[in-house]
Amino acid sequence: MDESTAAWLTRRPAPALAPLIESYVGYRMTGFPAGVHRGLPSRHLTLIVSIGPEIDVVSQTNPAQAPQRYRAVVGGLQASPALIGHDGNQEGVAVDLTPLGSRALFGMPARVLWNASLELEEVAGAAGRELWERLQEAAGWEERFAAVDDVLCRLLRDDPLEPALRRSWQLVTSSGSAVPVAEIARTIGWTRQHFARRFADEFGLSPKLAARLVRFDRARRILQRTPSFVSIAQVAAVCGYYDQAHLTRDFVEFADCPPGRLLAEEDLPSFQDADGGESPSLAS
Amino acid sequence: MSEHNPYVWPILSFHDAPVAISFLTAAFGFEEQAVYAREDDASVIEHAELGWPLGGGVMLGSAGKDDSPFGRRRPGNDSVYVVCDDPDGLFARATAAGAEVVRGLRDEDYGSRGFTVRDPEGGLWSFGTYRPTAG
Numbered sequence: 001m002d003e004s005t006a007a008w009l010t011r012r013p014a015p016a017l018a019p020l021i022e023s024y025v026g027y028r029m030t031g032f033p034a035g036v037h038r039g040l041p042s043r044h045l046t047l048i049v050s051i052g053p054e055i056d057v058v059s060q061t062n063p064a065q066a067p068q069r070y071r072a073v074v075g076g077l078q079a080s081p082a083l084i085g086h087d088g089n090q091e092g093v094a095v096d097l098t099p100l101g102s103r104a105l106f107g108m109p110a111r112v113l114w115n116a117s118l119e120l121e122e123v124a125g126a127a128g129r130e131l132w133e134r135l136q137e138a139a140g141w142e143e144r145f146a147a148v149d150d151v152l153c154r155l156l157r158d159d160p161l162e163p164a165l166r167r168s169w170q171l172v173t174s175s176g177s178a179v180p181v182a183e184i185a186r187t188i189g190w191t192r193q194h195f196a197r198r199f200a201d202e203f204g205l206s207p208k209l210a211a212r213l214v215r216f217d218r219a220r221r222i223l224q225r226t227p228s229f230v231s232i233a234q235v236a237a238v239c240g241y242y243d244q245a246h247l248t249r250d251f252v253e254f255a256d257c258p259p260g261r262l263l264a265e266e267d268l269p270s271f272q273d274a275d276g277g278e279s280p281s282l283a284s
Numbered sequence: 285m286s287e288h289n290p291y292v293w294p295i296l297s298f299h300d301a302p303v304a305i306s307f308l309t310a311a312f313g314f315e316e317q318a319v320y321a322r323e324d325d326a327s328v329i330e331h332a333e334l335g336w337p338l339g340g341g342v343m344l345g346s347a348g349k350d351d352s353p354f355g356r357r358r359p360g361n362d363s364v365y366v367v368c369d370d371p372d373g374l375f376a377r378a379t380a381a382g383a384e385v386v387r388g389l390r391d392e393d394y395g396s397r398g399f400t401v402r403d404p405e406g407g408l409w410s411f412g413t414y415r416p417t418a419g
Contacts, residue, residue: 233350
């Protein structure tokens with residue numbers, strides 16, 4: 001008993017995809033107790049292709065959307081967690097997509113996917129089914145990553161994001177904390193109202209919410225990757241929260257869970273925090 | 285990166301942590317793995333991890349950053365030993381970057397070659413080819 005193993009492997013995508021995709025993460029977990037995994041908001045849209053058991057979303061980020069099982073799920077930007085049921089064994093490839101990727105791969109603004117989870121086939125057509133099938137058959141991780149590269153490169157289309165909007169996303173997501181929206185609008189050369197409307201039309205959320213989600217994402221990653229002697233209050237100061245209580249309020253809002261409990265319940269390692277590198281034991 | 289003893293990480297503190305990070309990377313070749321500065325005051329480093337190319341590394345933060353036992357530590361009293369492959373090259377690099385020599389390069393009779401220098405806040409850094417056997 002207790003023979004649980006968790007392993008993951010990160011890869012850079014093909015150069016043509018690099019502006020759209022930060023990384024691929026291959027993951028495999030076996031022998032864990034059955035449970036529920038929290039799919040948290042982040043600065044990315046996510047594409048997760050399962051290998052073996054389907055992805056069982058038992059609670060959607062949008063309560064109006066019914067629970068569903070997916071072979072390959074495209075999850076939009078979101079401000080609340082999805083709950084994914086599992087029997088203790090999970091395997092697949094996760095792809096972090098920037099909002100630019102939504103247009104370039106699926107021909108739609110990220111707004112269309114906001115707060116929604118869709119089967120890849122609904123978004124990308126036959127290529128979505130092909131990708132899932134190829135990952136079931138591929139022999140080993142190199143072949144799996146190559147299949148993801150191949151299918152996503154074929155989906156690439158000429159649907160560029162307007163430069164001003166591209167710059168808006170960069171400015172909002174790199175500013176770290178409460179953004180002076182008026183200042184970013186001025187930098188772009190738009191009125192504040194026009195900026196807010198165009199941003200929401202493209203990305204599905206306000207600049208202010210986007211900045212808060214990016215800060216939450218950063219705080220969560222730092223908390224999960226620093227030793228326990230670094231306090232939550234210190235991480236709050238690093239990420240630009242007023243204080244620890246402010247950080248905790250955002251965690252409760254976005255993760256439905258205070259930071260201490262979120263860390264404690266990560267018994268099943270989340271592949272969302274596999275930033276670069278690889279775990280020691282992922283044999284293909 | 286190989287994995288010689290990556291399980292022990294000293295936790296150091298410095299009055300001027302950003303300067304210390306620059307010094308440790310420039311003079312010795314530590315590599316920034318994570319540096320978390322306070323957002324409203326980038327001179328305060330809440331936590332940093334510097335990796336050593338042969339494995340392992342050190343953690344550090346700003347002295348006086350808070351009232352915790354870590355924040356209250358006084359810098360300059362630590363002494364760290366680091367395994368290196370090329371003590372002569374490293375000695376030249378460290379002294380060129382301004383490290384104060386405490387003990388020059390020398391061969392110990394047990395077969396290690398190394399040296400000791402002081403960082404800008406007084407901490408001692410000894411480098412040598414001697415590799416303690418783990419476990």
